Structures are given as structure tokens and as C-alpha cells.
Amino acid sequence: MNGPIPIHLLTGFLGSGKTTLLKHLLDQCKTRGLTAAVVMNELGEVNLDGEALGEGVPMREMLNGCVCCTVRDNLAETLEELADEVRPDVIFVETTGVANPVELLDAVTELPIVERVRLKSVVTVVDGPRFLEMERRLGGAGRTAKLMRAQIKYANLLILNKTDLMDESSLAALEQMLDAINPAADKIAAVYGRVGFERLETLAAELAVKPKDAESGGGDRLPGDHECGEQCDHESHSRHHRREGEAHVHGSHGHLMVVTYRLDGPVNRVRFEQALRCLPAEVLRAKGIVRFDDTPGRVMFQYAYREPMFIRVNPLFSVPDVAVFIGERLPKDMLASLIEQAMA
Numbered sequence: 025m026n027g028p029i030p031i032h033l034l035t036g037f038l039g040s041g042k043t044t045l046l047k048h049l050l051d052q053c054k055t056r057g058l059t060a061a062v063v064m065n066e067l068g069e070v071n072l073d074g075e076a077l078g079e080g081v082p083m084r085e086m087l088n089g090c091v092c093c094t095v096r097d098n099l100a101e102t103l104e105e106l107a108d109e110v111r112p113d114v115i116f117v118e119t120t121g122v123a124n125p126v127e128l129l130d131a132v133t134e135l136p137i138v139e140r141v142r143l144k145s146v147v148t149v150v151d152g153p154r155f156l157e158m159e160r161r162l163g164g165a166g167r168t169a170k171l172m173r174a175q176i177k178y179a180n181l182l183i184l185n186k187t188d189l190m191d192e193s194s195l196a197a198l199e200q201m202l203d204a205i206n207p208a209a210d211k212i213a214a215v216y217g218r219v220g221f222e223r224l225e226t227l228a229a230e231l232a233v234k235p236k237d238a239e240s241g242g243g244d245r246l247p248g249d250h251e252c253g254e255q256c257d258h259e260s261h262s263r264h265h266r267r268e269g270e271a272h273v274h275g276s277h278g279h280l281m282v283v284t285y286r287l288d289g290p291v292n293r294v295r296f297e298q299a300l301r302c303l304p305a306e307v308l309r310a311k312g313i314v315r316f317d318d319t320p321g322r323v324m325f326q327y328a329y330r331e332p333m334f335i336r337v338n339p340l341f342s343v344p345d346v347a348v349f350i351g352e353r354l355p356k357d358m359l360a361s362l363i364e365q366a367m368a
């Protein structure tokens with residue numbers, strides 16, 4: 025294929041449904057005979073979502089940091105590598121869920137890759153019920169709410185996801201809120217990220233963000249202004265590593281932190297489910313791989329907005345048994361003791 029490879033940037037808060045959307049987009053690319061490559065960025069040390077994409081999808085992982093800051097320099101390199109080695113028809117970049125959109129735009133338009141790849145869309149997945157609840161409760165105050173708003177503001181396609189959990193009036197209220205933040209973006213209500221890939225491609229015709237330094241005028245613009253605003257948060261990301269089996273704290277993304285627990289044996293199903301149900305409010309997202317003491321095989325668990333979910337995984341999946349927690353000021357001792365109590 026000649027010309028720059030189109031990139032679609034998938035953003036959205038933790039657990040909003042980015043991977044679910046990505047899977048759906050990849051299926052559609054496959055049906056059309058397009059080679060799609062993926063860059064997955066995770067704050068933690070393991071990538072649990074890669075498995076979900078299925079075999080044969082060229083993927084590069086960027087772990088242990090956020091692509092908008094700590095591992096940002098690696099993104100251009102990773103994209104270049106994909107362009108050289110895979111020569112895909114399209115690249116999807118799934119970001120961490122706490123990525124700052126302004127910084128992301130900067131990262132994917134680095135000069136060394138400008139001829140190779142071209143940003144085509146910025147898709148923000150909005151967890152409908154969660155965003156609505158946060159806005160109603162906090163009125164947009166607080167750093168998490170501000171980050172969510174920034175992700176909404178800089179998108180050119182907003183996917184209002186999890187609408188199966190909303191009634192009509194809530195959906196109307198959500199649409200109104202999103203219109204107020206980003207009136208120019210296309211908006212699609214969705215369940216489990218079921219959105220036609222053509223919706224991203226249609227946008228692409230109207231959007232080609234060029235690197236700000238490449239030419240005067242800065243090229244076409246996404247809706248909204250792209251000056252670094254209140255969301256730029258480049259605090260240093262301290263790393264404190266502990267012994268395996270204990271918490272590995274990977275530093276914070278501003279106010280957020282990740283704790284990864286390695287599990288060295290099976291967990292008791294009932295106690296583990298109970299532990300997930302009574303996670304403290306500071307935990308915004310949890311996921312991992314566990315073995316239950318009463319069933320063979322391994323299971324992936326997902327916890328987003330107080331909803332736990334379990335999915336059986338391929339026993340050969342290379343990620344070890346782990347529990348990853350993402351949240352604000354995580355009570356590490358409490359989490360450790362919840363895990364300990366759940367061990368079989």
C-alpha cells in the first residue's frame with residue numbers, strides 16, 4: 025500500500041470498553057481482507073487484553089507506563105517498526121485509559137514518522153452510566169472527571185458505550201452533556217462497542233492532523249483547541265518495586281496508580297468473587313488472571329464500575345496469574361489482605 029498508514033487512536037477512561045470496541049473493529053477489518061495491526065499500551069507490567077484479540081493480529085505491547093508521557097518516546101519507534109515489518113493497512117492504538125489526549129496527539133504526529141503514518145481518527149469510548157453518574161455527583165469536579173472530560177473534548181468520534189445499562193432519559197441526558205463538552209464530534213450510542221468501521225473511515229476523510237512543527241498553520245485540526253491545557257500532568261512517575269508476590273507499584277499517572285499482585289496459587293471462587301464485590305471505591309478498575317480451586321483452567325476477571333465479569337482463557341496464555349488494580353490512592357494493605365483471604 026502506498027502513502028501513510030492510517031492510525032486510529034482509541035481512548036476512553038479505564039474500563040469504558042476500548043478493547044471490546046477494538047475486537048469488533050478487528051473482526052470487521054478481517055472480513056474486508058484488511059491487515060490491521062495493534063499497539064496496546066498498559067499502565068501495568070502485564071497486558072491482559074492481548075489474548076482477547078485472537079490469533080494472527082500483529083501486535084506490539086507498550087507496558088509499564090502511559091504512552092502519553094512515560095513511554096511516549098517509544099511510540100514513534102513502535103509505529104515505525106510496525107510499518108517496516110508488517111506493512112499493515114491500518115493501525116489501531118489502544119491507550120491506557122488515563123492517557124491525556126493532547127499529549128497523545130503530539131506523540132502520534134512526531135516528525136520521524138510523519139511520512140509513514142497518518143492519524144485518521146481519535147475515538148473516545150465513554151462509559152455511559154459511569155460518566156453520567158460522575159457528572160451528576162461531582163459536576164465535573166475532581167481530576168478523574170477532568171481527565172474524562174478532556175478525553176471527550178479532543179475526540180472526533182464519541183462512542184456512548186454501555187447503553188444497555190441506561191434508560192432513554194439517561195441516554196438523552198448523557199447526549200446533552202457530551203454536546204456541551206464537544207459539540208463537533210460525531211456521537212454513536214453503542215452496546216459492547218458495536219460500531220461500524222466505516223464510521224471511523226468516514227471521519228478520516230475530514231480529519232488529518234499534521235504534526236504541529238511540520239508546516240505553518242499546523243494542518244487540519246481536531247474539534248476543540250489543542251493547546252496544552254489544565255490536563256497536562258507530567259509529574260515524574262516514581263517506581264517502587266517490591267519482591268514478587270507482593271505489590272508492585274508502578275508509580276502514578278498524576279493521581280492514579282497501579283498495583284499488580286502475582287498470585288502463586290489458586291483462589292477460592294466464592295471468597296474471590298466476594299472480594300471483588302467489596303472493593304473500596306478508590307479502585308476504578310481491576311483485572312487479572314486467576315485459577316479457581318474448584319475448576320480446571322484459568323479465568324480472566326474484569327472489574328469496571330463495580331461490575332465483575334469472568335471469562336475463560338486459553339490455558340497457554342503467557343501472562344502469569346495476576347491481579348491488577350488501578351485507582352486513586354489505592355489502599356494497598358487492604359487489597360493485599362483481600363487477596364490473601366481469597367487464596368485457596
Ligand SMILES: Nc1nc2c(ncn2[C@@H]2O[C@H](COP(=O)(O)OP(=O)(O)OP(=O)(O)O)[C@@H](O)[C@H]2O)c(=O)[nH]1
Nearest residue numbers: 038039040041042043044121186215216326328333
Ligand atoms: N454491560 C456492558 N458491559 C460492557 C460493554 N462494553 C464493555 N463492557 C464490559 O466492560 C468491561 C471493560 O471492558 P474493556 O473493553 O476491557 O474496557 P477497556 O476500556 O479496554 O479497559 P482498560 O483497558 O482497562 O481501560 C468488560 O467486562 C466488558 O465486557 C457494554 O456495552 N455493556
